[in-house]
Amino acid sequence: MQPDIVVTAPLPPFLYDPLKADYRCHDYYKSSHKPGLLAAEGARIRGLVQGGGTVTATELLDALPKLEIISVFGVGYDGVPVAYCKSRGIKVTNTPDVLTDDVADVALGLILMTGRGFVRLNRFVHAMEWEKRAPELTTKLGGRKVGILGLGRIGKAIAARTEAMGMKIAYTGRKPQAVPYEFIPDLKSLAAAVDFLVVACPGGAATRNIVDAEVLAALGKKGTLINIARGSIVDEGAIVDALKSETIKGAGLDVFAAEPHIPAELLSMDNVVLLPHVGSATRETRQAMGDLCKANLDAWFSKRKVLTLIPELM
């Protein structure tokens, strides 16, 4: 008999269709009567599929007494109550590695777009301004310093890309690593030392709003904030204030606190580049993420094994 699984996020057809072929899927995300769905099917459900940013409430998991595995379609699992899952022996898997390069490309793109003013200059050409005057001069990136908050797989891929452009690299994190980059233990000091502060650490309670008004003040007028990780890590009100008061030079943001909502003030600013959370959004990578998300479920239900268990549960 096909295992019952519940789906709590919108999934692309290249993941959802194969899931439907092998599992009895219950679409909690689209359901207009969620309590009814849980009452009717909850006791049978053995798997849950969610997105990277999806917040899974423990109340939902309480209604799934037979749940064995949560397979996250994404690398971030900040929306999963990990301690709760551990206590119930629920496996949690994610999709690391397959998206690392694409997310790092977006960070590099945001550095180029903000530092070299490419988005503003693109608008300049479209508005026929070039016919009237010379384009602005921007900032040379070679020799500038990038500070990476969270030197994990994605942070390291960002370091490799920016290093190739002749930029200097510093980083902060829980501990120094065996890498040829400068370790600065404290986030505020890192911000003070760099031209681009790149947020690349996991979201969740431990990192909520750690990039706050003080860190942004330390980044200062020379500095640009880049975020490709989670909106929750940066105090969004503080970014708006810092940009409005020109406390920082600019920002390149792919992630936001309440996606897809973006604070109106950010939309009208010229020194901000905004993307709609597209770090992993290439056909190739989303397919690979979908394949891995399903492969984790398949391995669990056929062999009681998973491929990419999250580190906290290892």
Ligand code: 8YV
């Ligand atoms: C995806 C992400 O947009 O991997 C993550 O943690 O945030 C993104 O790659 C998301 O997971 C799709 O559900």
